[in-house]
Amino acid sequence: MxxxxxxxxxxxxxxxxxxxxxxxxxxxxxxxxxxxxxxxETANYLRQEQAQARKIRYQGQTPTLNFDNLIANWTYLNFVQYFGDEPARQTIGYELVPNYFETISKLDPNFTEASLRLAIANSMYAGYPEQTVTMMEQLLELVDPKSEQSAALWTSKGLDELLFLGDKKAATNSYEMADKWRKVSNNSNVAESEIDITKISELELKEAQIRAWSGVLVHVKDMKRKTEIMEKINILKLEISALQERAQD
Structure with missing residues (x-):
């Protein structure tokens, strides 16, 4: 059976x-x-990105014939389209954001609305807040303090300096400059900074930095940059452990 x-x-x-x-x-x-x-799809997106990179270079290097603002607007519209292409960005990332930022800020330094959005995109999505701070420093030398939302550029810079660089001194200076420019521009749309950096402890700051860098990590596709960010996070974690050990002694 x-x-x-x-x-x-x-x-x-x-x-x-x-x-x-x-x-x-x-x-x-x-x-x-x-x-x-x-x-x-990846190969297609990369080809598109290469074509976009060539277009950005062309827009930044071609004589503007006094149409700087118009070309800056055109380039910004291209950026909006690039940034909004979610399938492409999720596949290959946001590597062209710095190119857009540099080109637009040179063409029209007072295009503050674009600069603010590009700064956020470059720090939070492309993953280059250090570069954003440097580019902001160069931009702020050219911006008219009376231009709309000009003070917000200092606030944005200060936030990057605090959350990503952990530089309380630089951030304090940026927030002070933001308040000065806010008064000069008489722009009520830019709120006065309410962050009291002196009350932020080293431990709190490093914990905030970890959260900030971790938020960036999910958007970055470049493996080299991912590794660099993970190393930054690990170093911050070690520094937090050291601070906690000293606090217990």
Missing amino acids: PSLTLGKITNYLSAIAPFICLAGIVVLQSQEYKKSTQEL
Whole structure:
């Protein structure tokens, strides 16, 4: 009786074996197709990005014939389209944001609305807050303090200096400059800084830095930059541990 049952099972398995193999082949082919499609999409996005990079260089290097503002607006519209292409950005990241930022800020330093958004994009999405601070320093030398939202540029710079660089002194200076420019521009839309940096402890600051860098990490696709950010986070964690140990002594 057991041998009869075993024989039935064997016959059954023999009967369905081709279907099992076929199902396996279909799954493998499906996986290969998906991988191939993803590779094609990535290659296509990279080609698009290379074309966009050439366009940005052209817009930044071509004589403007006194149409700087118009070209800056045009370049900014290109940036908005680039930034809003979610499938592409999720696949290859935001590597062209610094290019857009540099080009637009040179063409029209007083295009503060664009500069503020580009600064956030460069720090939080492209993952280059250090570069943002440097570019902001260069930009602020050219900006008219009376231009709309000019004070907010200092506030944005101060936030990057505090949350990413951990530089309380530089951030304090930026917030003070923001308050000065706010009064000069008489722009009520730019709120006075309410951050009292002196009350932020080193431990609190480093914890905030970890949260800030961790928030950036999810948007960065470049593996080299990801590794750099993870190293920054690990160093901050070690520094927090050291501070906690000293506090217990």
